[in-house]
Amino acid sequence: MSKSFASALFFLLLAASQAGAQMVVYPAKGQSAEQQKKDEGECHAWAVEQSGYDPATPPPASPANAPKPVTGSGARVRGAVGGAIIGEIADGDTGDAALAGAVLGGMRERRRQRMEQQERQNAAIQKQEAGLSRYNNAKAACLEGRGYSVK
Numbered sequence: 617m618s619k620s621f622a623s624a625l626f627f628l629l630l631a632a633s634q635a636g637a638q639m640v641v642y643p644a645k646g647q648s649a650e651q652q653k654k655d656e657g658e659c660h661a662w663a664v665e666q667s668g669y670d671p672a673t674p675p676p677a678s679p680a681n682a683p684k685p686v687t688g689s690g691a692r693v694r695g696a697v698g699g700a701i702i703g704e705i706a707d708g709d710t711g712d713a714a715l716a717g718a719v720l721g722g723m724r725e726r727r728r729q730r731m732e733q734q735e736r737q738n739a740a741i742q743k744q745e746a747g748l749s750r751y752n753n754a755k756a757a758c759l760e761g762r763g764y765s766v767k
Contacts, residue, residue, distance in 0.1 A: 630748030639752060645763035652764070659758035666754040 643652050664670045756766040 638766045639756060642765040642767075643763075646763040647763065651756055655759065655762050655764070659762070660754050662758050663751050663754035667747060667750035669751045671748055671751055674744060674747070 641652065641656065647655065759766050
């Protein structure tokens with residue numbers, strides 16, 4: 617998955633989760649539109665305080681970073697050593713086998729880095745969704761306590 621595609625997917629999922637989270641508030645006790653607006657503002661502030669999440673200013677999403685170069689990880693060296701050993705056992709051609717092992721080791725390390733990046737993005741999405749859920753529950757509780765019907 618390309619970096620730009622992963623970033624676009626992350627922001628699309630985040631926007632979809634927030635767009636689908638709109639609550640409908642009905643003034644069940646005949647509250648005026650002005651009173652409802654005031655109550656919703658106060659309940660918003662209370663819900664932010666209770667949940668630690670503000671949907672108007674969600675925490676910044678972690679940017680999709682390009683995989684780091686495979687230098688220093690030892691993956692290529694381990695791959696080269698493994699390839700050389702296999703090459704020596706198989707046909708005595710350690711040079712080509714070591715080179716192939718080094719390439720394979722680098723590829724495995726880059727794949728591991730991409731998987732870790734995807735896991736970080738998934739965790740960020742889950743954190744956003746959990747925060748929004750806590751906020752919506754708190755705001756609904758506040759509004760229901762003030763005599764509104766919330767769906």
